[in-house]
Amino acid sequence: MKVLLFGATGMVGQSALRECLVDPQVTAVTSVGRNATGQKHAKLTEIKQANLLDLSTIENQLTGFDACFFCLGISSAGMSEERYTAITYDLTLSVAKTLARLNPQMTFIYVTGRGTDSTEKGRSMWARVKGKTENDLLKLPFRAAYMFRPGGIIPRHGVRSKTKLYQAIYIIMRPFYPLLERAFKSAMTSSDKVGRAMIAVSRHGYATPFIESDDINRIASQHT
Template structure:
């Protein structure tokens, strides 16, 4: 099958890409990016401007989309910039894929995603989920991890501290509060598009620990 991966250079996205390239069930991975990726015979990585996405079959005519785009308020720099990366870009990619007939979409969302949340981060995640549901994909999977662990090119001090605290309390914390390893999230996303279920499905953090 042919999949479209949005966010291939991020922590979770890089694990999805690694697993997909090694999976014989995947014939091609399309990864629209801002910067070049290493060449691989199964990989097509067009350089795009996410503010002006091209509407072309060679990008959007796929069997499934996996979206792992995500930022933080600190990295984004403002609420408007955060919303653009975590809501606008994933939704516009979904709309284009749906237009070209893609039946399956899987998203890295977040624990606590809720369109009515008083917290901006959780509210944006929840609004994206709502907007994706409204597009009526044949199969939509929402993966909601807790704090994500894995090697980052730039460490986020706050996350490092939280991960250490959770790790020290792992024996007494319920499964839903455990750390979510990036490779586990990637596996859940990939499996959800290789074996899509009709309708909507939520994979909670307790299944990612």
């Protein structure tokens, strides 16, 4: 399986990349982003692209993929709805439309979050925008598309958040991870499970396009 990865330097993207590199069923990974991952591996190819809204200059490098893991995302804290929409919705749909044209047999996996609002009418701004993004991705002519909605993600295998505050919180909470996993089974997962579940769903599909934390845990446990 050949995987195209967006957002490889973020926490979820790091997790997806790691699991792709250690999985023998994944034969090649191409990372597209503004910054390099800093990793070297025989299976990894990196494309640095400053403007992700315009992929025309690299389209010849974006064909022949079986799956895309779209892990780009930002926090909505302190952002206007217009700005958040431009990054979360406009950028995602722009990339996805290009990939659907170039790789109609591709499986597209988009990482959103627990609480995403599929009605697009709720009070939470980020949830509405994510919901619209999910809904419009599902209308594109991919072979299949899945919306991953993890809640809390416990970082494993050296995965780190790029946001200093979040990383500090992860460090403080590390002794409590086992307790959190037991107490909030339906809401918690781990970074390695997210990556493994992405690969498994790309290869085998899933009964629903909306994949929550408990689905992620179940899928990952079946594909260790």
